[in-house]
Amino acid sequence: MYENINAPRARARTIGSRTWFGILGPLTVTIAGRPVRLGGSRAQATLAALLLSGGQIVPIDRLIDQVWGDEPPASGRNQVMIAISTLRKSFRTAGGDPDLIETVGSGYRIRHAELDAHQAEANRERARRSPPAEKAALLRETLGLWRGQVLVGITSPPLRAAAGRWEELRLSVLEDWAEAELALGRHRELVGTLGVAVAEHPLRERIRTQLMLALHRSGRQAEALTVYDRGRTVLAEELGLRPGQSLRDMHAAILRDEPGIRWAGAGRRPAGGPPRVRPAQLPPAVSAFTGRGAELAALDRLLDRQDHRGELPLCVVYGMAGVGKTGLAVTWAHRVADRFPDGHLFAGLRGHDPYAPPLPPEAVLARFLRALGVGSEAVPDGLDERAALFRSLLQNRRVLIVLDDAASATQVRPLLAGSASCCVIVTARSPLGGLVAQDGARCLGLDELSPQEAEELLERMVGAQRTAGERGAARRVGELCDRLPLALRIAGAKLLSRSDWTLSCMSARLENEQSRLDELSHDELEVRKALAQSYRHLPPTARRAFRRLGLLSLPGGFTARTVAALAEVPLPDAETLCENLVDAQLARPHHGDTPEATRYDLPGLVRLFSAERAHEEDDHDTRAAAVARATGRPPVRPEQPRQRETHACRPDPRALSASFPGRPTRHQGARDL
The missing domain is CATH 1.10.10.10 (Winged helix-like DNA-binding domain superfamily/Winged helix DNA-binding domain)
Incomplete structure (x- = not known):
């Protein structure tokens, strides 16, 4: 499976780096393009544990656990220190900085590690914002960063488990690349690569769906249906599950030979409307998102319902100002994005904007129609006509729609898709009872974070090192911020911008009720x-x-x-x-x-x-x-x-x-x- 689609080009990017670490394959280090001898398995496992920590301090006891697992030797502490010394000597001998590995308290960390895995993540984020041709080329290059199994040769169970994250990233990049190639009409070239991927990962439904589409577009309908039957059997025998909605939809579309899954060809339009454009309008994922496990699971159940009888999956996420409604909606949307292969639409409705009135639904529809491929001259004039065309374009398509900061049900209703294959998430201050009564919306109310979640959010923002010795102050800051994500993020941002402030200092500033709202203001963010x-x-x-x-x-x-x-x-x-x-x-x-x-x-x-x-x-x-x-x-x-x-x-x-x-x-x- 690791066929290194574009390995020479990907590796060429590493030559100019001062010190480059590679974990997407055998563990490697290069300094000014020259390989570094790392020593034996103990030193390599120690370096791998530090690289997998993401720049965080790794206590020596944790290093012992990660290098040897459940059966560490009695001399484990001494052996780790020897391994660190060996690695520093290797860096120095190769002309690098031995202080790349620094001692912090009773632990170690790697400073400023240039890592192939981090480049892979950055490439994928860039690709999400790129047009199909550029996206396909960038993701093809990214796949070349994998030189084999992640950290091949390192057998420690904890490290192998940590390496699983980067194996998962490779599969996600492969799926995104295949999606871009399919959009460009390169289905025939994809069949072989996707066939190998399905054989190695038979439970991966998105890859199986892509293989079925590539086969169908290549005129191999019978083989595409066979791929589905095999997947259904594997899922039933190994997990006791039926195929997911996307896989079932693809099977049904191939059986009906629907025009929507045929390759339309460059410059041609599918019959019956504008070109099928795949919008990708979600904002960037929320940084340091914390908690909300129950709420994310509730939104997951919205898609897994089997009793909706053709009803549109629709949910209103509501709560007070600053409680994190948008953060939850955007985070969940990114998590389920691959379940909506026809695109993602997002609009801020300005329901509570201090500087502008709520956005009229006809203005939002005009934006959405253009995003779906309708030319500006073809957008109808009236609200009803725009809403009708919008519903027509979304019929039988799987599109996720996120409507943020809604003012009322009246503003939202024209923006609802008419097809149960879509999903709409609305955020608002109130539950928008009209959508519940008339449109069958589910409601999800958000409360403040738990004390533990509030403390975790602060820690993720300002770093574990700053919060480690001030747990009580961190908890108090959380309470004084009412455990509201907005207030906590403002407090965290001020701490980050003022390195001489401690959490106790922040807590003392917030204790004064007369100035607390003044303190909870930073740049454009303000609780007041x-x-x-x-x-x-x-x-x-x-x-x-x-x-x-x-x-x-x-x-x-x-x-x-x-x-x-x-x-x-x-x-x-x-x-x-x-x-x-x-x-x-x-x-x-x-x-x-x-x-x-x-x-x-x-x-x-x-x-x-x-x-x-x-x-x-x-x-x-x-x-x-x-x-x-x-x-x-x-x-x-x-x-x-x-x-x-x-x-x-x-x-x-x-x-x-x-x-x-x-x-x-x-x-x-x-x-x-």
Whole structure:
């Protein structure tokens, strides 16, 4: 299978590198193009373990486990140190830098390793954004980086398991390359390579599907159907499963000889419409994505349903601002991208954009139609005509559609495909009940991350070395950020941009409620701005009730009666206002036995934003009267705000006041009214 489609060209790229490491085959190191003698199996296994760590520090005890597995020798620690010394000597003898392997505490790591596997990953990412011809050439070159089985000759079970990631990458690159070649009409040349791949990986359904298509386009329909039958037998005997949807769809299309799977030829159009273009509009995968295992599994089940009876797989991912809705949708879309061979469409609908109104559905449809190959002059004028053409183009095609930040069901409905072979994921602040009731959408609500997931996200952003000695501070930062991915990413980005800050320093800055929202701002990311978008969309009376809730200390939550007193409305209207806040994801309900017993609370950052709005939009007398009505106590006179604590990593606020006399604080608590 390792036929090195373009090995000479791929290896030629390594010659100019100062130090080049190769794991996609036998372990090799070259310095200025010359091979380095690495020593025996122990030294090679030690180097492999360091390279597979991705630049992270590998403790010596873990190195022992990876080199020898479950039966390490008593002298394992000493042997690892000897192996490190041998490798450094080899680098020095070859004219390289022996300090490429550095000692850090009780472990080691490789600095700035130029690795063939990393080049393969980068090439694949470039290829995803390239047109078919360039994509095919780049992926063909990338396949040439594999010189055989990854780390062949290294037998340690832990290292062999770690090497499996790069074997999986090779198969994914092969599948992407075959897809590009098929798009270019090179099906006859693919049959041999794909036939070998199917024989070596009989459970790999995407490769089998591609082989069936290549055979069918080459006029070998009977052989294509035989490939399907063999795959069905293997899956049943080894896994007890039936073929997946893509494989079954290809089988059915070949039986019917559908025009859509025939090669149309260069410059020709399939009958009945524009050229079949494969859009690939997904944004880049989210960095440091953490947690959400249950939610990803729920989205997987959306595609695996067998009871939809021709219904469109449709899901609304909803939650408060900053909870990570877009991150989840985009991450899942990348994970299942290969299940949608006809393309991926993405649109930001600007449902809560502070600078622009929501995007009209007819504008989104025009973009989608052009992405599907419709010329600008052929795009219909009216919304209904555009929606009808859009559904027609997607009929019997497998396309994934991601609609981000939707404002309403009315905005989304014209953008839905009419074919159950497609899938639509929508993100929104509210569940968009109209899509549930009328269009059969599933709903997936997102809460904040768990404490462990919040800590893991911080660690993945700033590095394990920075968080290792400050676990308590990392956990506290997570709590002060309400464990919201947006807030955590802002905190992590600020830590990355200020190498002298510790997590304890970040925690101390966030402890001050008067400036916490100011701290959670970095470049274009801002928690306050995200919450303001939800606030702006509330009805005026709901805005008044919301901002006054922040004036109260409510450890047990609040009821509709509290809202009625604050907003000066009857109780039935107050119950509606509470639901407005819940729909906007600004309040969380805790249902009781009756509607009157339902209690609500404001998350920490939302409470701070609420009080901030009250102090900026209502005068002192209005605030005092609202609190008096809600608490049954007479209004109090203003007091001087308490002095805030100062921290070594931030200037003393009193010094700022001296520099800027009369500068108001962002907000004060109810006691300061």
